[in-house]
Amino acid sequence: MLSRRTFLQASAALGGAFALGAGLAARAGTTPGPQVLTAQLAQAQITVDGVTPVMTYGLGDAPHAALPPVLRMRKGEAYAARLVNRLDEPTTVHWHGLRIANAMDGVPEMTQPYVYPGDHFDYLFTPPDAGTFWYHPHCNTLTQMGHGLTGVIVVENPADPNFDAEIVLNLRDWRLGAGGKYIDPFKPRHAARGGTYGTVRTANWQQEPVYDAPAGGLVRVRIVATDVTRIYTIGVEGAEAKVVALDGNPVEHPFLLDRMDIGPGQRVDLVLRMPDGEGARATLGNFRGSNPWTIASFRAAGPSLKRHHRDVAPLPANPVAEADLSTATRIPLELTATAEHKATPSICGSLGFTFWALNKVPWPGDTPDPIAPIEELKLGKSYVLEIANRTPHAHPIHLHGLSFRILSSNKRSFLPPPTDTILLLPDEQAEVALVADNPGDWVIHCHIIEHQKTGMTGYFKII
Ligand code: C2O
Ligand code: CU
Numbered sequence: 001m002l003s004r005r006t007f008l009q010a011s012a013a014l015g016g017a018f019a020l021g022a023g024l025a026a027r028a029g030t031t032p033g034p035q036v037l038t039a040q041l042a043q044a045q046i047t048v049d050g051v052t053p054v055m056t057y058g059l060g061d062a063p064h065a066a067l068p069p070v071l072r073m074r075k076g077e078a079y080a081a082r083l084v085n086r087l088d089e090p091t092t093v094h095w096h097g098l099r100i101a102n103a104m105d106g107v108p109e110m111t112q113p114y115v116y117p118g119d120h121f122d123y124l125f126t127p128p129d130a131g132t133f134w135y136h137p138h139c140n141t142l143t144q145m146g147h148g149l150t151g152v153i154v155v156e157n158p159a160d161p162n163f164d165a166e167i168v169l170n171l172r173d174w175r176l177g178a179g180g181k182y183i184d185p186f187k188p189r190h191a192a193r194g195g196t197y198g199t200v201r202t203a204n205w206q207q208e209p210v211y212d213a214p215a216g217g218l219v220r221v222r223i224v225a226t227d228v229t230r231i232y233t234i235g236v237e238g239a240e241a242k243v244v245a246l247d248g249n250p251v252e253h254p255f256l257l258d259r260m261d262i263g264p265g266q267r268v269d270l271v272l273r274m275p276d277g278e279g280a281r282a283t284l285g286n287f288r289g290s291n292p293w294t295i296a297s298f299r300a301a302g303p304s305l306k307r308h309h310r311d312v313a314p315l316p317a318n319p320v321a322e323a324d325l326s327t328a329t330r331i332p333l334e335l336t337a338t339a340e341h342k343a344t345p346s347i348c349g350s351l352g353f354t355f356w357a358l359n360k361v362p363w364p365g366d367t368p369d370p371i372a373p374i375e376e377l378k379l380g381k382s383y384v385l386e387i388a389n390r391t392p393h394a395h396p397i398h399l400h401g402l403s404f405r406i407l408s409s410n411k412r413s414f415l416p417p418p419t420d421t422i423l424l425l426p427d428e429q430a431e432v433a434l435v436a437d438n439p440g441d442w443v444i445h446c447h448i449i450e451h452q453k454t455g456m457t458g459y460f461k462i463i
Contacts, residue, residue: 050180068151102440173198216304
């Protein structure tokens with residue numbers, strides 16, 4: 001039972017981190033921690049026919065050859081992590097979806113310096129929202145994320161209902177060829193379209209893993225799309241699954257999952273009602289395109305617990321401020337393709353081209369002097385972004401440090417709870433509302449990393 005084993009490994013590592021943390025806390029006097037998060041090089045078995053050199057995070061000092069650990073935090077409680085860089089290139093950590101202080105946001109040259117090899121950086125913040133989030137570098141991301149640096153964050157709320165089991169799924173692809181060796185990380189002609197897909201599809205770094213879960217039980221499945229390109233259309237067969245949270249925030253009225261699109265950066269929390277018969281399987285699949293395939297499956301174990309979806313209370317809402325639409329200022333945000341030009345080289349990796357733009361301005365790369373913000377926002381004021389996707393491709397647009405609510409769209413009827421990432425469909429026009437309640441420079445970008453790195457990036461300055 002991999003989920004339990006992974007959990008036990010993580011707990012063992014956590015024990016070590018807490019022991020180390022105790023000493024530092026004694027010196028600092030106040031906050032516990034930090035948890036040491038070591039970015040490192042390792043070898044892992046991703047395909048059957050070879051060993052792949054990967055980048056991963058481990059807890060503490062010990063070498064770690066598996067996927068980055070699930071980091072567990074508590075809503076409203078301080079969390080401290082020391083990033084130690086044992087890669088051979090600079091890196092940082094961005095805490096995707098956490099509404100924390102700008103200085104902790106992990107964007108090099110904008111919110112913090114690069115963390116060079118052998119160096120470290122101390123993160124300290126208090127997550128205000130409970131739910132499913134994730135972490136990844138914000139430097140040379142096509143390589144660093146593509147080679148393994150994507151991990152899941154679970155922010156717990158003591159008021160959350162209890163489930164019979166929890167399974168965390170980190171979905172991602174790898175661009176590997178024969179012998180588990182990397183092939184070219186991207187093709188420019190794909191970067192200028194939907195992005196370059198991986199060749200090996202995994203959940204928790206495994207192809208089609210199978211998880212045991214209590215028969216007839218209610219299982220919270222936390223699904224995180226951490227791939228650099230792939231948009232999934234998920235569905236469950238062989239069991240009923242209710243959608244209870246999207247992008248970290250509880251849905252007001254949980255509903256049965258049929259098919260749902262989930263773009264890079266996005267999360268879905270399901271409550272899966274396991275089949276009753278011992279050994280019976282439920283399958284999570286990707287139904288995008290004409291050849292559905294299995295992402296992971298769940299095998300019923302033990303005598304049936306005979307549970308019902310109605311047995312669990314809804315998840316408590318997060319404290320996301322609602323925009324005041326009567327005073328909100330409207331800001332247009334246009335996603336477009338741009339004339340192709342050569343991009344400037346960057347310490348955090350440039351793909352060498354510009355194909356995309358926000359409001360007609362292609363991001364020039366992570367330079368010491370960032371370009372002007374898309375707009376300056378006033379702290380505490382409400383805004384409506386009028387986002388227009390003027391391209392024939394879907395773009396998962398992610399805003400750092402803030403959550404926004406989708407008010408309307410010409411392409412969707414279901415309006416999700418507040419989110420940090422909206423998957424804009426081709427030619428979609430959507431209005432999203434937010435309260436600019438977190439000061440600082442907040443990046444907004446497409447989470448198809450080739451799009452992010454070839455121009456589809458900008459930022460808002462909140463002062
Ligand atoms: Cu998930 Cu700018 O990041
Ligand atoms: Cu995009």
